[in-house]
Amino acid sequence: MRLEGKVAIVTGAASGMGKAIAEGYANEGAKVVVSDLNLEGAQTVADGIKSAGGDAIALKTNVASEEDVNLLFEETKKAYGKLDILVNNAGIMDGMEPVGELSDERWEKLFAVNTTAVMKTMRIAVNLFLEQGHGTIVNNISAGGLYGARAGAAYTASKHAVVGLTKNTAFMYANSNIRCNGIAPGAVITNISATMTNVSEFGAGRQSLGLSINPRAGQPEEIAQLAIFLGSDESSFVNGQVVAIDGGWTAY
Numbered sequence: 001m002r003l004e005g006k007v008a009i010v011t012g013a014a015s016g017m018g019k020a021i022a023e024g025y026a027n028e029g030a031k032v033v034v035s036d037l038n039l040e041g042a043q044t045v046a047d048g049i050k051s052a053g054g055d056a057i058a059l060k061t062n063v064a065s066e067e068d069v070n071l072l073f074e075e076t077k078k079a080y081g082k083l084d085i086l087v088n089n090a091g092i093m094d095g096m097e098p099v100g101e102l103s104d105e106r107w108e109k110l111f112a113v114n115t116t117a118v119m120k121t122m123r124i125a126v127n128l129f130l131e132q133g134h135g136t137i138v139n140n141i142s143a144g145g146l147y148g149a150r151a152g153a154a155y156t157a158s159k160h161a162v163v164g165l166t167k168n169t170a171f172m173y174a175n176s177n178i179r180c181n182g183i184a185p186g187a188v189i190t191n192i193s194a195t196m197t198n199v200s201e202f203g204a205g206r207q208s209l210g211l212s213i214n215p216r217a218g219q220p221e222e223i224a225q226l227a228i229f230l231g232s233d234e235s236s237f238v239n240g241q242v243v244a245i246d247g248g249w250t251a252y
Contacts, residue, residue, distance in 0.1 A: 002232040004029035007080040009072065011063055011121070012090030014041030016190030017140060020220035021087055021227045026054035028228055030085070033076045035061040037090075063090045063117035064109075073124050082132060085231045086125040088118045088162075089140040092195040094152040096203035107154045114158035119165060122180070126173060134177045138230045139166050140223075141182040143246055149210050150186075152203050163242050170240030179239045181230045186246025187217040215247045 008025050012018040014036035022032045026049040034049070036042040039060035049056035057079050062068045076083055091114045094106055122137055129135025144150040145159030162182065169180040226245050229235050244250050 001029035002228060002234060003085070006030045006084040006231075007033070007076065007082055008085035008087060008231065009033040009035055009076055009083060009121075009125075010087040010089055011035045011061060011072075011117075012140075013045055014038040016192065017185065017188060017220045017223045017227075018087075018089040019045050020224040021089060022056070023049060024221070024224035024228050025085070025087075025231065026052070026056055028232070030231075031055040031080050032057075033072070033079070034058045035072055035090075037062050061090075063121070064112040066120060069117065069120050069124070072121075073128070077128075083125060083128055083135065085136045085138065086121060087138045087140070087227060087231065088121055090117065091140065091142070091159075091192070093192055094155040095196055095199045096152040096207050097154065097200040098203050098206070099153040101200050101203065102153050110154040110158045111161075114155070115161045115165075118162050122165070122169060126169065126178060129173075129178045130176060136178070136231055137166075137169065137180040138227050139180070139182040140227075141166070141184050141242055143184050143186045143244060143250055145182070146184050146242065146244065147250060149207060151207065152200065166242060167240045174239055179235070181235070181238055181240065182242035183223065183226050183230065184242050184244045184246070185218060185223050186244070186249040187211075187214055188223055189217050189219060210249075213252045214249045218245070218247060 010022040013022040013034040034042045034046045042058035046056040046058040145163045166182045
């Protein structure tokens, strides 16, 4: 039980990697706040955790809504009295557009969900952690935050920004018993492609060039194992790192 007694928020936890992380955390003894825009899906995950003997609640959260984000933390404190781990997993894809095809609307939507929402949850969490004297943040960043050929311009830029935010936060609060790390999955079998609309033929063609060297797609449960490690005390000396988890794809 590597997370025994800890309370964790996992955003975007109704499916895919978020679901696997929420379930993995619960299996390791954490009390989990299953947060997602899809409340029905989040409730199903929470119910599954409770059926397996764990402790979880489901909350509907639009991470692009400051009101929803504030409510997420208020309800977490009301239910469990504290927060030990924040996992920022919620995110959406673009349409693979290069910058020459990028609309303001797409840019603003991607940054609202993938970047600004992460900053706002981290801002609340860090101030809570400072009061408590401890806390851990795990940001699901994607290989798109490390390289330029994994998505379109908006997604790539939004995730690169979270890399900087992760490293800066780790540095700023390193002496306050607060850690902040990121995970950078490669291709993983999830439903994130459902968030893609109006896909750019040119951009998708360029982005697909690297697919031939991808050894395989990962499973959400494989990503969850890294998130468990980074959320646990086993990683007490790991701070400010963004760990690629991609089967060796980016080693080529």
